[in-house]
Amino acid sequence: MKLKIILTLCCCFILTGCWNYRELSELSISTGMSIDKENDEYKVGMLVSNAQKIQGNSKEGESQTIVLEGQGKTILEALKNIGLTSPKELYFRHLLVVVISEEVAKDGLNDVLDYLLRDSQSRKMFYMVLAHNCKAKDTLKILSPLEAFPSQSIAINIEETYRLQAIMTKVTYNSFLSTLLEEGKENYINSVTIKGSTEKGEKEDNLKQTEPDASIQMGTAGIFQNDKLLGWSTKNENRGMNLLTNNIEQMYTIFNYHDNQTSITIPKIGSKTKVEMKNGKPIIEVSIQGDGIINEVNQKLDLEDPKVIKDLEKATEKELKKYTDSAIKMAQTKYQSDIFGYGSLIHKTYPKIWKKEKKDWNKSGFPNLKINVNIDITLQYKGSLEQSIKEAKHE
Secondary structure, three states, X not given: OHHHHHHHHHHHHHHOXXXXXXXXXXXXXXXXXXXXXXXXXXXXEEEEEOHHHHHOOOOOOOOOEEEEEEEEOOHHHHHHHXXXXXXXXXXXXXXXXXXEEHHHHHHOOHHHHHHHHHOOOOOOOOEEEEEOOOOHHHHOOOOOOOOOOHHHHHHHHHHHHHHHHOOOOOOEHHHHHHHHOOOOOOOEEEEEEEEEOHHHHOOHHHHOOOOOOEEEEEEEEXXXXXXXXXXXXXXXXXXXHHHHOOOOOOEEEEEEEOOEEEEXXXXXXXXXXXXXXXXXXXXXXXXXXXXXEEEEOOOOOOOOOHHHHHHHHHHHHHHHHHHHHHHHHHHHHHHOOOOOOHHXXXXXXXXXXXXXXXXXXXHHHOOOOEEEEEEEEEEEEOOOOOOOHHHHXXX
């Protein structure tokens, strides 16, 4: 009996602790990954922190981050080849963004998605981004005076542009994969591009100037069908896409009203979508409602007059309708890709109808789908003035 107790206690001591524990000094903390293609092989870049620089022990002129690159026939082989030049093991737990080149996306993302899914280290909550008109690796080199790491700069820029402008959408690995596996719904992904000189942007001198030589700029969205990139949207089409998919926190719009530029911010806006059947055919009904703020009018307007406000509301609704109409036309006619998920909605609401439609949904069903959009905007706030300055001056 005593022997059993002793053996049990010994096992407890042996089995406790972290079996895969590693010292932080033994790891290269990776916050960004880039995936390019060259000669039918993957070129994978990893943005890692310079631990010595962060601790203040480095020589002057050394960067706070470095980009290590490896090449191989598979993602794994490329990463293993990075290991041949890195004295430390790559650690993916803090991965913020994966930037994918246009070439890789056009060939298809299945290989990339499969590797990232099987990797046990990453949390699958990192952002997926496309590199537009530049190499994916180069986007991880551009230093920003506002953030420590380029990957952090990209991630924060996505979040803020999404929150304030309705141009971007927050596409993580998990959300992309979920949409890919969902019947009747296609993906669209944010893009980034480099504004300025890449060579100058990766040097620390870029941080010391009031106007940097290079910066990362948020682009438009890449439109997908299954795992392959078809092409690109415009900024107004992005706004329309996000309006139709209820993927907006707040937005602004600028339009010509009585031959003068007018600015409206809409801090509260949302959409509801339903499918109805008419003569055996599905019809999509989208209702968009929002409360807006008048920012600029630049003309003589009596903002105390309900008729003026009503007219401004109609003008705002008309402008937003342009966004949704352009997005629908782009998706149905140009790319034939159901990025709005209307097929998925039909699948859930009328499964028997979907069973007939799903085979040729993107080829004929979605392009011929009737989509009705109704927009209702209420301008409740006029700022600090009830009238425009031009109107007040002529009282």
